[in-house]
Amino acid sequence: MTLALVIILVFVFASAGVGMLGARRGKMDLERWSVGGRRFGVLLVWLLMAGEVYTTFTFLGASGWAYSRGAPAFYILAYGTIAYILSFFILPAVWVVAKREGLHTQPDFFLALYKSEALAGLVALVGVVSIVPYLQLQLTGLGLIVETASAGAISSTVAIVVAFALTAVFVYASGLNGIARVAIIKDVAMIAAVGIIGFGLPAMYFGGVGPMVRELLRQHPAHLAFPGHTTTMGTGWVMSTIALTGCGFYCWPHMFASAFSAKDERTIRRNAVIMPLYQLPIVLVFFVGFTALLVIPGLKNPDTALLALVTKSYPAWFAGFVGAAGAVTAMVPAGVLLLAASTLMAKNVYRPLRRRKLDEAHLMTVSRVMMVVIAAVALVLALWSPAELVNLLIFGYDGVSQFFPALVLGLFVGGIGALPVAAGLVAGEVVVVSLIWSHHDPFLGMNAGFVGLAVNAIVTLAGVAVTHGPARKEPAAARRVA
Secondary structure, three states: HHHHHHHHHHHHHHHHHHHHHHOOOOOHHHHHHHHHHOEEOHHHHHHHHHHHHOOHHHHHHHHHHHHHHHHHHHHHHHHHHHHHHHHHHHHHHHHHHHHHHOOOOOOHHHHHHOOHHHHHHHHHHHHHHHHHHHHHHHHHHHHHHHHOOOOOOOHHHHHHHHHHHHHHHHHHHHHHHHHHHHHHHHHHHHHHHHHHHHHHHHHHHOOOOOHHHHHHHHHHOOOOOOOOOOOOOOHHHHHHHHHHHHHHHOOOOHHHHHHHOOHHHHHHHHHHHHHHHHHHHHHHHHHHHHHHHHHOOOOOHHHHHHHHHHHHHHHHHHHHHHHHHHHHHHHHHHHHHHHHHHHHHHHHHHHHHOOOOOHHHHHHHHHHHEEEEEHHHHHHHHHOOOOHHHHHHHHHHHHHHHHHHHHHHHHHHHOOOHHHHHHHHHHHHHHHHHHHHHHHHHHHHHHHHHHHHHHHHHHHHHHHHOOEEEEEEEEOOOOOOO
């Protein structure tokens, strides 16, 4: 597998080099580093957001769940589409506030709406804690991709360290501009790889997708009906998870802040219209997972199903290409996650603690230092505490989705105080952590994060009813950019 390894390494180093080019033009200040100077058009916003959304979770986790769980994996198809519909109405309003106030991070947004440093700090801490398992997911997936595609020629540990170091270097130097450049390479490679194997593998072994599905139903008649190959992920779990992740999709700090990079509201709306096209490759990934179940049953790690079948079925050079596409698919979201987490830690945790005015150059330096610290933590977790990829993502969603009630109330209602919002957020997070740590997820057949979100909404609305909020103000979404 020397050829496969060479292709992977060349692809990874070339992508990192392209990312470094983002630092060449103009002075690198916090505005340019964190939000790309707010000048991205439809194509770059589309590629950037797709680069953040379609990650190793899509490449490995979706196929792994199609392989091991069956029907419960279908929630992945539904929640993204719901999120894009919501983004058409919510993100333009977010952009208006961000443009008017000159915001760089998600906690900046909540500070602008609710005028509470404590709430902004709480949002920042929850965001970072939720980002770390998502970042761990990218690194764990990256290691699996390179190790499997190279047939063990390079270990997952070495792959994680090298590729993540390269990612950290180009993010450190180029910020969001560098990530957007690499996202172009990533999207083209991923779509090409998934398109070829999604149609090719079912045709290779069964003569097409239809015969493959018929054989799947013959051998595993319950695999495509809820709860699939599980006992707890029935209809209630799937529907509650779709609701949770659909609402929480753009509550991720990095996804939220990506809207700040657009040049106008129209760009965001057009992006919401075309983003659902990216749901189609997920169907092809499912086909690969189902084919793998029939061809190579009994895999110890289901997350390796896609790559195991590719290396079994295709020549080394193509396995190398698929591995390279998967590696870059991990590097882009890892870069965005690092950027978002480090910026909000510097602006919304470090700066308030210093209790004095800090210039942007100082914050830029602190952001870069925070990036190195967060990268080190995620690297340690990925190397010594791996977990199933989809579960890592859902755990992160459980946390960030708790921002949704505060986001909607602040944008479209107005006159809401920070205290009810903070109380609801804390209540939701406590419920989520309690249910997960006590092994009560699912709870009454529903996703623990959805239960937390329901408690969050109830506590927030009850707090609003009790306090009545301050004098009625115009909703943030109604106040236009001057």
